[in-house]
Amino acid sequence: MSLLVVGSIAFDSIQTPFDKVENALGGSSTYISLAASYFTSPIHLVGVVGEDFSNEHIQMLEEHNIDLEGLQIIPGGKTFRWGGKYHYDLNVRDTLFTELNVFENFNPEIPPKSRKASYVMLGNIQPDLQLHVLGQLENPKFVVTDTMNLWIETAHEDLLKVLRKTDVLIINDSEARLLTNEPNLIKAAGEIQKLGPKYLIIKKGEHGALLFGVDSIFSAPAYPLEDINDPTGAGDSFAGGFIGYLHSTRDLEFENLKRAVIYGSALASFAVEKFGTKGIEDLTKLQIHDRFIEFRELSRFDEK
Amino acid sequence: MSLLVVGSIAFDSIQTPFDKVENALGGSSTYISLAASYFTSPIHLVGVVGEDFSNEHIQMLEEHNIDLEGLQIIPGGKTFRWGGKYHYDLNVRDTLFTELNVFENFNPEIPPKSRKASYVMLGNIQPDLQLHVLGQLENPKFVVTDTMNLWIETAHEDLLKVLRKTDVLIINDSEARLLTNEPNLIKAAGEIQKLGPKYLIIKKGEHGALLFGVDSIFSAPAYPLEDINDPTGAGDSFAGGFIGYLHSTRDLEFENLKRAVIYGSALASFAVEKFGTKGIEDLTKLQIHDRFIEFRELSRFDEK
Numbered sequence: 303m304s305l306l307v308v309g310s311i312a313f314d315s316i317q318t319p320f321d322k323v324e325n326a327l328g329g330s331s332t333y334i335s336l337a338a339s340y341f342t343s344p345i346h347l348v349g350v351v352g353e354d355f356s357n358e359h360i361q362m363l364e365e366h367n368i369d370l371e372g373l374q375i376i377p378g379g380k381t382f383r384w385g386g387k388y389h390y391d392l393n394v395r396d397t398l399f400t401e402l403n404v405f406e407n408f409n410p411e412i413p414p415k416s417r418k419a420s421y422v423m424l425g426n427i428q429p430d431l432q433l434h435v436l437g438q439l440e441n442p443k444f445v446v447t448d449t450m451n452l453w454i455e456t457a458h459e460d461l462l463k464v465l466r467k468t469d470v471l472i473i474n475d476s477e478a479r480l481l482t483n484e485p486n487l488i489k490a491a492g493e494i495q496k497l498g499p500k501y502l503i504i505k506k507g508e509h510g511a512l513l514f515g516v517d518s519i520f521s522a523p524a525y526p527l528e529d530i531n532d533p534t535g536a537g538d539s540f541a542g543g544f545i546g547y548l549h550s551t552r553d554l555e556f557e558n559l560k561r562a563v564i565y566g567s568a569l570a571s572f573a574v575e576k577f578g579t580k581g582i583e584d585l586t587k588l589q590i591h592d593r594f595i596e597f598r599e600l601s602r603f604d605e606k
Numbered sequence: 607m608s609l610l611v612v613g614s615i616a617f618d619s620i621q622t623p624f625d626k627v628e629n630a631l632g633g634s635s636t637y638i639s640l641a642a643s644y645f646t647s648p649i650h651l652v653g654v655v656g657e658d659f660s661n662e663h664i665q666m667l668e669e670h671n672i673d674l675e676g677l678q679i680i681p682g683g684k685t686f687r688w689g690g691k692y693h694y695d696l697n698v699r700d701t702l703f704t705e706l707n708v709f710e711n712f713n714p715e716i717p718p719k720s721r722k723a724s725y726v727m728l729g730n731i732q733p734d735l736q737l738h739v740l741g742q743l744e745n746p747k748f749v750v751t752d753t754m755n756l757w758i759e760t761a762h763e764d765l766l767k768v769l770r771k772t773d774v775l776i777i778n779d780s781e782a783r784l785l786t787n788e789p790n791l792i793k794a795a796g797e798i799q800k801l802g803p804k805y806l807i808i809k810k811g812e813h814g815a816l817l818f819g820v821d822s823i824f825s826a827p828a829y830p831l832e833d834i835n836d837p838t839g840a841g842d843s844f845a846g847g848f849i850g851y852l853h854s855t856r857d858l859e860f861e862n863l864k865r866a867v868i869y870g871s872a873l874a875s876f877a878v879e880k881f882g883t884k885g886i887e888d889l890t891k892l893q894i895h896d897r898f899i900e901f902r903e904l905s906r907f908d909e910k
Contacts, residue, residue: 391789414734485695487812508791509813510825521814521904523825526792551910560907594909600825601905603864605853605898 304418305348305549305570307335308410308435308446309348309372311340315385316532316577318392323532326578327359329382330425330448333535335368336582337542337569339422340590342550343367344479348435350408352379358577362497362583371413375428376518392533393507412438421549424468425540426450429460436467444554446470447499448537454481464491466498470559474505489517501559503544513563515556522563523601525571525593532577538572539582543569561594568593608650608722609638609853612714612739613729613752613842615653615677620688622696622835627836630882633662633686634729634752635824640886641846641873642727643670644894645855650720652676652739656683656713666887671848675717683708696837697811716742725853727845730754740771748858750774750849751803752841758785759862771804774863776807791816792823805863807848809841817867819860826867827905829875829897836881839875843886847873859891863896869909872897 309331315324331349338345346369355375363370382405385398410431412419420443424432429449436442447468452463454477465471479485482493487504491514494502502514510524512585544566551558568590573581613635619628635653642649650673659679667674686709715724724747728736733753740746751772757765766848768870769775775798783789786797791808795818798806806818809834814828846872857864872894877885 323666393789416785451777485697486832486834488832492832506813509810512830519830521827521830523827523905526816526825528790528792528796531792536775537763553910557908561910564907598824598907598909601827603824603826603868603902604861604900606862606865 303420303552304344304416305338305342305415305421305423306346306348306367306412306419307425307438307542308330308348308432309334309423309427310382310405310406311351311355312384312405312536314578315383315398315423316534317387317585318532319388321531321577322569325365325383326580328384328535328578330427332363332532333538333582334423334425334542334545334575334580335363336366336579336601337367337539337573338549339368340569340585340587341543341546341565344369345417345497345546346379346413348410348416350376350404350411351376351402355381356407357574358598360372369416372411372416374411376404380548386534388533392530394534410435410606414447420444421545422446423545424464425538425541429453429457429464432464433460436464444469444474444548446541448472448541448569449477451477462497465494470501471499472503472505472537472544474507474537478504503563505540510542511563514558518556519530520556520560520563522560522567523597525567525597526600527571527574528531530574535573535579539573540566540570542566542597564594564597565590568598607724607856608648609642609646609725609727609849610640610650610652610716610723610728610743611635611729612687612719612736613845614640614709615655615659616686616688616709618838618882619687619702620838621691621702622836623692623694624648625835625881627718627881630884632688632839632882634731634842635669636883637842637877637886638669638729638846638849639667639672639791640726640883641843641877642807642850642853644889645847645850645869647671648673649685649716649850650671650676652714652720652722654668654678654680654684654708654734656680656708659685661817673720676715676720678715680708690838693835695700699837712738712763713717724748725849726750727849728752728844729842733761733768736768737764740768748773748852750776751846752845753774753781755781755784766801769798770804774805774807776809776841778811778841782808809844809868811840815867815871817863819863822860824860824864824867825869826893828866828900829871829901830904831875831878834878837878839877839883841900843877844874845871845884846870857868866897868901869894871901
């Protein structure tokens with residue numbers, strides 16, 4: 303009943319109007335695994351890096367009980383690098399450069415002991431690689447999938463195949479509209495659920511997130527942050543907190559999925575407070591619980 | 607302890623990709639008064655119309671216990687007319703025409719008996735007219751103000767004067783950013799509260815609304831509507847439900863303001879289901895209460 307996480311590992315160079323950082327640890331599987339590590343262990347990470355991936359990073363991940371047997375280290379290779387610049391309105395960003403390096407030929411091989419994984423988080427990678435991951439698993443019970451506008455537009459057929467095997471799809475509002483060509487988010491959600499996922503989460507950034515179940519909708523607020531230092535990785539931290547909490551509780555009822563959405567939102571709110579993965583490297587369970595309670599206070603109201 | 611509502615009264619011609627209507631009853635004070643009428647009475651409406659305003663409309667408003675002593679009917683005049691067209695994405699609209707007619711020289715005169723009003727809703731009109739209204743009142747206890755981007759840009763000084771006399775400002779997210787030149791909504795809210803209003807409500811359309819108190823924030827969800835027929839008047843219906851509920855309860859504690867935001871959101875959700883004011887002309891208290899409960903279900907989650 304272990305948790306498998308597959309996705310990118312990267313060094314990110316990030317500029318905001320307030321600060322900048324070079325070669326900060328990033329990538330979808332990194333954020334997801336770290337965020338999930340506060341709820342459950344071990345987490346089996348599958349990804350690829352180059353020789354430039356430091357022992358310090360490996361040690362930090364291992365201290366979070368992240369099993370790195372599935373981490374491919376390519377001799378002589380360079381780790382994926384991404385550079386981005388956020389504007390004064392942090393909702394807008396430009397990609398400055400993308401160096402795929404070893405990620406270009408990433409072929410996710412699941413180590414034998416990880417093939418029994420029952421909970422699977424497919425981070426945002428090409429849909430055919432996501433399918434390749436699922437094909438290696440013995441009996442995945444609960445598959446959570448992330449994707450992006452690029453795959454919606456360029457790998458639509460493969461993405462549809464992934465969706466048919468997906469229990470929870472996590473995407474943002476513009477991706478939901480793009481996938482369905484439907485501006486009304488509630489209608490778009492219904493269309494997406496017909497494609498396979500029993501549950502759908504639509505992330506709306508500063509406006510929170512929506513969880514769609516069979517006949518139920520849950521609206522989660524966003525944590526009101528005055529100082530966002532780096533929005534990178536917010537979505538992956540959300541996904542990690544979400545699946546980590548679910549894996550720890552083994553409860554897939556809608557009421558528990560709502561809690562998982564709040565824990566995901568909490569981890570995302572910590573992630574954006576610092577550059578790179580720094581915001582989710584040194585949390586305590588008490589800090590996370592306190593933020594859960596803050597989310598409840600933020601949205602709670604009673605009848606008179 | 608009566609409730610005074612000042613604003614526009616209009617005939618709206620509205621096109622959407624699905625339907626259209628000509629000369630539907632509209633205007634801010636109309637929506638506000640109707641929405642408030644489900645919670646409290648009498649409501650003193652102050653506005654201006656032309657001779658073309660029908661007895662049928664007057665009768666409908668009076669049936670909602672709306673006191674029309676402050677309604678100026680200009681002999682030989684024509685009522686304000688507005689035409690707009692919504693796109694397939696209903697968040698986007700174009701104004702097709704604006705005929706101010708009698709509204710151009712609107713000078714809100716408050717009838718003597720209404721000058722004792724303790725609760726005042728200043729609908730979206732020029733800030734100098736809002737000041738003129740406040741100047742006629744004996745002892746307003748609770749002033750709720752709406753405004754728009756036009757006045758933020760062209761009547762800034764007058765608007766600042768209104769804000770100093772305002773208890774609750776209700777604006778949308780783009781107006782909050784415009785007023786403060788600050789993209790982060792939480793920071794923008796703090797800036798606006800320094801200008802006078804003890805409370806601030808930021809409406810975010812399909813993303814719900816935020817209520818800012820002294821040291822508290824409340825995040826209200828949006829009602830998940832698949833079929834929005836006409837977004838016109840949603841904000842005014844929100845304001846009417848908000849102040850109507852508060853006036854009926856005479857309770858200005860933050861916990862009660864949260865309930866008022868939900869009742870406002872409920873009235874807005876009814877308003878957009880039909881063209882013009884039709885969606886809020888024939889509601890029952892039970893329908894409104896049921897929707898309040900639906901809002902609670904939508905956002906409720908518990909600790910395990």
